[in-house]
Amino acid sequence: MSATSVPPALQNLLADLFDIPPDQVTPDLAAGSIEAWDSVGHLQAILALETEFGVQFDPESIPELTSVGLLQRELQTRGVRFA
Amino acid sequence: MENRSEIRAARERFREATETNGEIPGSLCDLFAATDGMGDYAYAAARLRELGPEGARSCGWKPVRAYIARSVTVEPLLPHLTVHAALGGIWLEIVLGGYGSFIDDLMNPQGVLCAAAPDLVLFISDVEDLAGGLADICASGDPEAIERETHRAIAGVTSLLEVFRRHSPARLVVQGLLPPEEPALGEVADANHPAGELRAVRRINDALAAACRAIGDAVLFDQEQAAARSGRAVWRDARLFHSSRVAVAPRCFRPYAAGLVRALRSLYFPSRKVLCTDLDGTLWGGIVGEDGSAGVATGAAFPGSGFRAYQRHLKQLAARGVLLAVVSKNNPADVEECFRLRAGDLALRLDNFAGRKIGWQEKCDSLVELARELSLGLDSFVFVDDSPVECAAVRQRLPQVLVIEAPRGQPWLLPGILSATGAFDTLAITEDDRRRTDEYRARAQRAELEKTAASREQFLQSLEMECRVVGALEAPLSRAAQLISKTNQFNLTTRRHSAGDIERLSAAPGSIAVAVRVKDRFGDAGVTGIALCRAEGECCSIDTFLLSCRVIGRGVETALLAYLACKARAAGLRRLIGEYIPTAKNQLCREFLPSHGFQRIAEEQERVLYALDLTGALPEVPYWIKLVEGNAK
Numbered sequence: 001m002s003a004t005s006v007p008p009a010l011q012n013l014l015a016d017l018f019d020i021p022p023d024q025v026t027p028d029l030a031a032g033s034i035e036a037w038d039s040v041g042h043l044q045a046i047l048a049l050e051t052e053f054g055v056q057f058d059p060e061s062i063p064e065l066t067s068v069g070l071l072q073r074e075l076q077t078r079g080v081r082f083a
Numbered sequence: 084m085e086n087r088s089e090i091r092a093a094r095e096r097f098r099e100a101t102e103t104n105g106e107i108p109g110s111l112c113d114l115f116a117a118t119d120g121m122g123d124y125a126y127a128a129a130r131l132r133e134l135g136p137e138g139a140r141s142c143g144w145k146p147v148r149a150y151i152a153r154s155v156t157v158e159p160l161l162p163h164l165t166v167h168a169a170l171g172g173i174w175l176e177i178v179l180g181g182y183g184s185f186i187d188d189l190m191n192p193q194g195v196l197c198a199a200a201p202d203l204v205l206f207i208s209d210v211e212d213l214a215g216g217l218a219d220i221c222a223s224g225d226p227e228a229i230e231r232e233t234h235r236a237i238a239g240v241t242s243l244l245e246v247f248r249r250h251s252p253a254r255l256v257v258q259g260l261l262p263p264e265e266p267a268l269g270e271v272a273d274a275n276h277p278a279g280e281l282r283a284v285r286r287i288n289d290a291l292a293a294a295c296r297a298i299g300d301a302v303l304f305d306q307e308q309a310a311a312r313s314g315r316a317v318w319r320d321a322r323l324f325h326s327s328r329v330a331v332a333p334r335c336f337r338p339y340a341a342g343l344v345r346a347l348r349s350l351y352f353p354s355r356k357v358l359c360t361d362l363d364g365t366l367w368g369g370i371v372g373e374d375g376s377a378g379v380a381t382g383a384a385f386p387g388s389g390f391r392a393y394q395r396h397l398k399q400l401a402a403r404g405v406l407l408a409v410v411s412k413n414n415p416a417d418v419e420e421c422f423r424l425r426a427g428d429l430a431l432r433l434d435n436f437a438g439r440k441i442g443w444q445e446k447c448d449s450l451v452e453l454a455r456e457l458s459l460g461l462d463s464f465v466f467v468d469d470s471p472v473e474c475a476a477v478r479q480r481l482p483q484v485l486v487i488e489a490p491r492g493q494p495w496l497l498p499g500i501l502s503a504t505g506a507f508d509t510l511a512i513t514e515d516d517r518r519r520t521d522e523y524r525a526r527a528q529r530a531e532l533e534k535t536a537a538s539r540e541q542f543l544q545s546l547e548m549e550c551r552v553v554g555a556l557e558a559p560l561s562r563a564a565q566l567i568s569k570t571n572q573f574n575l576t577t578r579r580h581s582a583g584d585i586e587r588l589s590a591a592p593g594s595i596a597v598a599v600r601v602k603d604r605f606g607d608a609g610v611t612g613i614a615l616c617r618a619e620g621e622c623c624s625i626d627t628f629l630l631s632c633r634v635i636g637r638g639v640e641t642a643l644l645a646y647l648a649c650k651a652r653a654a655g656l657r658r659l660i661g662e663y664i665p666t667a668k669n670q671l672c673r674e675f676l677p678s679h680g681f682q683r684i685a686e687e688q689e690r691v692l693y694a695l696d697l698t699g700a701l702p703e704v705p706y707w708i709k710l711v712e713g714n715a716k
Contacts (some may be wrong), residue, residue, distance in 0.1 A: 012122060013122040015122075016122030016123065016125045017121070017125045019125070019126070019129045038396075040159075043158065043327055043329075046119070048122065052120065062326070064702055072328070
């Protein structure tokens with residue numbers, strides 16, 4: 001995936017949650033690679049994605065969604081259509 | 084989802100404000116009127132944190148260091164808490180206690196909580212942590228076993244809070260337990276059985292509230308009520324509770340944070356004191372000047388019933404000490420006739436209103452006059468009107484006034500809107516609150532007499548005033564704390580001591596901590612003054628000296644000062660030290676000490692110090708006042 005392929009809605013939301021500029025939210029940005037994305041940040045991101053995109057993740061798969069690319073794919077599998 | 088471009092614009096204005104030190108509180112308020120997005124909360128909370136306590140102060144917010152003692156996962160909702168606290172005037176610096184270490188936090192004087200020395204503690208737990216065995220025991224339906232377990236839990240939580248108070252003076256918010264969605268006996272049996280689980284949990288919550296009252300500076304946040312408002316079924320997401328111990332569903336973070344903040348604000352801010360209401364289209368439907376008394380909508384039948392619900396809400400506010408006022412553009416005769424002819428359909432009489440401005444002048448001018456007549460600041464006023472134009476005019480000219488626009492054609496929404504502002508939230512309702520409207524009516528009678536009395540002293544003498552000095556703890560303490568938290572005008576030092584501070588001060592050797600109760604032949608004004616003094620060597624130093632504006636100018640202030648001087652001399656002290664700390668509102672008492680024989684001894688940047696030689700002449704109790712000590716039998 002290229003650096004520009006994160007849909008803006010996802011990019012802006014994660015940028016807000018991790019308090020980083022949107023252009024740093026690339027598909028390969030991964031849990032643990034920035035200070036804000038620790039286990040608490042991960043939970044926060046999961047709850048925000050569920051709420052904002054109206055989906056529910058399977059609690060068992062949540063710990064495995066450790067990069068922006070994986071989160072995006074999971075959202076798409078659950079029927080989220082990015083404009 | 085709200086209008087995206089509106090949210091984007093509000094975000095942009097907030098960002099600009101934070102970067103240029105602009106109108107941060109206003110833009111924050113606009114932003115969260117438009118959005119409840121999780122990203123917006125995270126973004127705004129991060130910007131608020133960056134302000135630091137100094138930046139927060141310059142926004143007019145009160146910085147508060149809050150420690151969260153908890154047994155559940157609260158991290159995801161901290162941005163909501165930070166934002167809603169700021170919307171309510173408090174800038175929170177949050178120190179998060181360890182997950183599940185709440186017992187050590189609350190009970191260990193050498194623990195992490197005490198070391199953090201917070202101003203405020205939020206205690207957030209779940210029924211599993213305070214009464215974990217309850218569900219299984221309730222399932223048996225054995226009333227004795229349920230009673231035993233409930234008592235055990237009550238004793239546990241009560242001692243938890245009592246021990247906490249022994250080593251921490253911090254203000255405390257205790258979250259009430261959430262009764263289970265599915266009680267162990269099933270809904271029908273639980274409701275009908277003599278000792279159901281829901282009732283047991285509610286009794287534990289009652290005990291938490293009682294413990295809060297007993298330890299002081301503590302408040303219960305009624306989580307069940309907040310959950311009921313949003314809907315119990317959506318309040319908790321069992322999936323998230325089991326997988327992450329997140330006890331509130333993310334969709335309910337906003338009402339949760341707003342409810343918690345409403346409770347904690349009552350520990351810091353006095354409630355507003357006056358509600359000014361419009362008449363036509365607000366208190367009743369229609370326009371009395373056009374539709375006539377018989378034509379306005381009010382009464383038992385729809386649509387008048389919606390207006391009567393608002394009238395009843397006002398009457399309830401008045402019963403607990405909120406002063407009501409009419410601010411209406413009308414012919415006074417029309418309004419008087421309507422209150423007379425429709426008395427049976429109105430929940431209020433005209434004399435339920437302590438202030439009346441009925442005429443054709445601008446409403447802003449009416450509000451300013453009311454503030455003067457009632458001797459209250461405009462920042463204690465709430466203004467309700469159905470006209471967007473009147474509302475905008477008041478918002479613009481008198482920004483201190485809280486303006487509520489009555490929803491046109493939906494009067495039944497108004498009580499809920501008023502309540503949600505939290506403007507009249509108070510921790511305690513005192514005897515003085517219940518008497519307030521009568522007291523203001525007595526004031527009007529006194530003003531009448533003052534016009535007819537030949538001289539001022541003759542007038543004062545005819546009032547037959549009695550000042551009764553009692554210990555500050557017997558005021559009672561809740562009333563003393565209330566006066567200290569809200570008196571602005573006749574207040575020499577404006578130190579906002581907590582109930583705990585008052586207790587400590589009055590226990591100190593040589594201290595004088597008293598309250599004064601004032602009555603005259605028109606009525607009992609109740610406890611209206613406080614003085615707190617410490618002994619320092621040969622000096623007695625006045626830490627706090629304040630009087631409610633209701634009794635100023637009748638010699639009570641002189642009587643109280645004379646009492647202090649006399650007590651200090653009797654204790655063998657040589658000097659009475661007083662200080663005046665100027666604020667935006669206490670100009671009134673600037674000359675008080677020098678006009679009573681005090682000499683200026685030092686002038687510092689933020690205060691002026693005075694001293695009175697106790698070996699010389701002392702101020703005297705005015706001859707028209709009878710000063711007595713101790714509570715009346």
